[in-house]
Amino acid sequence: GAGVSQSPRYKVAKRGQDVALRCDPISGHVSLFWYQQALGQGPEFLTYFQNEAQLDKSGLPSDRFFAERPEGSVSTLKIQRTQQEDSAVYLCASSPLQSSYNSPLHFGNGTRLTVT
Amino acid sequence: RKEVEQDPGPFNVPEGATVAFNCTYSNSASQSFFWYRQDCRKEPKLLMSVYSSGNEDGRFTAQLNRASQYISLLIRDSKLSDSATYLCVVRSYNNNDMRFGAGTRLTVKP
Numbered sequence: 409g410a411g412v413s414q415s416p417r418y419k420v421a422k423r424g425q426d427v428a429l430r431c432d433p434i435s436g437h438v439s440l441f442w443y444q445q446a447l448g449q450g451p452e453f454l455t456y457f458q459n460e461a462q463l464d465k466s467g468l469p470s471d472r473f474f475a476e477r478p479e480g481s482v483s484t485l486k487i488q489r490t491q492q493e494d495s496a497v498y499l500c501a502s503s504p505l506q507s508s509y510n511s512p513l514h515f516g517n518g519t520r521l522t523v524t
Numbered sequence: 525r526k527e528v529e530q531d532p533g534p535f536n537v538p539e540g541a542t543v544a545f546n547c548t549y550s551n552s553a554s555q556s557f558f559w560y561r562q563d564c565r566k567e568p569k570l571l572m573s574v575y576s577s578g579n580e581d582g583r584f585t586a587q588l589n590r591a592s593q594y595i596s597l598l599i600r601d602s603k604l605s606d607s608a609t610y611l612c613v614v615r616s617y618n619n620n621d622m623r624f625g626a627g628t629r630l631t632v633k634p
Contacts (some may be wrong), residue, residue: 439587450530450611451568451625464621499567501622512558513613513622515567 410434412516414500419524421476421490422502429485431500439503441513442475442485446496457483478495490523527551530535530612531623537632541602547595556615557588557629558610559597562627568611571597602632 413432421427433440440457443451443469453467459480468475472491477483487494497520501513530547537543549557557574574581574586574595585598586612612625 443624450528453623456621488596512559512570512589513568514571515569517567 412500412502412514414498414516416519417517418520419523420524423490423492423523426486427434427490427521428487429487429498429521431483431485431502431516433481433483433500433502434504434514437483437502437504437514439511440477440483441501441503442483443499444469444496444502445499445518451499454485476494487521489504490521492523495521495523526624526626528612528614530610530629531629532626533629533630534626535628537602537630539602539604541632542598542600543602543626543630544599545597545612545630546609547591547597548616549595549612549623550624551614551616552593553616554593554614555612557586557595558613558615559586559595559624560586560611560624562610562611564603568624571610581616599630602630604632604634606630607632 417514442454446449455475456464457477460523472488487491497518499518503511528549533572559571560568561571562568572581574588583600587596609625609627609629615622
């Protein structure tokens with residue numbers, strides 16, 4: 409079946425531009441996560457949704473970052489007024505069951521954002 | 525202090541060697557534990573879950589010590605194809621999110 413799909417695969421933005429990154433999770437997956445991964449680092453948690461509810465946004469680095477999942481499926485991560493330090497790979501992952509703590513994450517192949 | 529900390533690495537080992545990675549976590553409410561593998565410029569993929577009693581999957585053995593808040597991964601008889609970054613992942617009971625360590629890079633050489 410289809411895995412987690414992210415688009416665009418690559419994005420180059422000029423400093424100050426707004427960007428929107430899209431994630432299509434595996435159909436039926438309740439949980440959706442966004443991570444930011446800088447070069448040579450592990451993924452850093454940004455935010456977590458259970459269906460359409462954003463249960464944790466403690467990892468969003470500033471108020472320039474905003475995420476939504478209005479219908480409980482597709483999610484968009486928006487970054488306003490991009491800065492060079494926003495350059496990273498943004499990974500989306502989904503997980504099937506909200507109450508199964510052993511459910512692993514299924515990752516998309518990420519969006520590589522470069523801010524020039 | 526990061527919530528999940530790993531051996532900094534890198535580890536460079538010959539084929540056939542045994543190598544062990546360690547990971548500690550700070551949140552005592554952590555509920556589930558995993559090892560993920562990430563190849564260069566690829567997304568992380570689940571290697572194995574870590575169970576309380578320890579578990580083995582072929583050449584890979586994972587151990588959990590809840591009292592010490594410590595997880596390990598042992599790879600026996602290393603193969604060239606084991607070269608990757610290994611990420612320790614911890615999921616907490618109270619907020620359900622999953623936190624990653626910075627990863628330990630392994631290079632297996634012929």
